[in-house]
Amino acid sequence: MNLFESFDEIVNDEFIEKFKSYTSTTHGDLNVTVKGIFYTLLAGMLRKTYSDMSANMLYNQIQENAKRIDLPENLASIFSQPSVISKIEADGSKIISQVFPAYKSPLLSMVSTYSGVSKSTTSLGANIIANVLVVMFSKDMDKDQMVKILREHHEPLIKAIPESLLEKMIPSLGLHELLGSKPTPIKKVETPNAPKVKEETPAKAPVYPEIQKESSGAGIWIGVLLGILILGGGAYWYYTQNGGFNFFSKKEVPVESVETPVEEEIAIEEPKVETTEVKVTPSPITESEFSAFKKYILNKSEAAGKEFEFKSINFVTDSVTLHSTSVAVIDSIATLMKENSRLQVKITAFSASGDTPFNNKRAFAVKRVLTKNGIPAVRIDAVSGGKGGDSPKIKVITK
Structure with missing residues (x-):
């Protein structure tokens, strides 16, 4: 589902023209007003998906409001039906109060100033678009689908909002999360055919049957004696080959292979730290x-x-x-x-x-x-x- 395309199908050119005639708008750009309201309310909905509790609340509010909304298939036709307009205004005001409680006043001021259209016309537009958004998100959609669709539109929404509007929208409505945070990734569902990765178990030291069976006192003493003989023989060989017990000779201890990577790692990191400290600030x-x-x-x-x-x-x-x-x-x-x-x-x-x-x-x-x-x-x-x-x-x- 592409929210931008769906919105353009409902709030089309005919709607804009009828809206303009209904309000006798002569100043500003009504199309900019409508799009500005849509982007702002959509951003507010997206923000609510950042926590599961807020997403649940948003979904329930949408479903509850959807029960009383009945928009005509051709939205432009509402401007020839005063009673329908009155109901849409009342419903839209309730939606904004419930779903976007802190938005109404700053939203109207921001969009009205940005588009050059009067606040009364902007207010009517906000109420109509609030109805449209509820209808868009209430059709055959559960909470997870709603969250998924909104999150998929995170980057496209940022790109779609004009820079001049984004600069006003973020500070005016406190929508800093749109730029400063990323939504929590949606949990992936494993497919039935996906190959399962076999978990590796830690390697265990081999257990030799003959040692395992040897549990008597005699077996232990035999093992001790054999160990002494082996150590003694090894020591005698080392003494005859090296002329003494110089166990710390660098010639025989292969420490270079262990130490070198550590030295190289330090050599790589130090310049980075120095560069950061020097570049930034006196x-x-x-x-x-x-x-x-x-x-x-x-x-x-x-x-x-x-x-x-x-x-x-x-x-x-x-x-x-x-x-x-x-x-x-x-x-x-x-x-x-x-x-x-x-x-x-x-x-x-x-x-x-x-x-x-x-x-x-x-x-x-x-x-x-x-x-x-x-x-x-x-x-x-x-x-x-x-x-x-x-x-x-x-x-x-x-x-």
């Missing part, structure tokens, strides 16, 4: 950057809006992983934000490629450190800044 810069940032925050005479480049916050090259010294700097910023409850910031991350999803992941990595320190997510915006270095910029929104 502590003097950390102190001066943070001091300037703190001084600005505490200076009530300066207005908000200033942006700081934190070269002391750095990512491992071509990755979204923060260096350990960077985390310490972010912890200091978190402490400053705790002491100044009005302080709100915007984190802008960059990369050599300028890839928006990648940059967003970097920005959210910094945001996660702040939220782990107890800073509410609503006080932190995290966005992509396009092409640039491995250091983010932090803008003070309010102080």
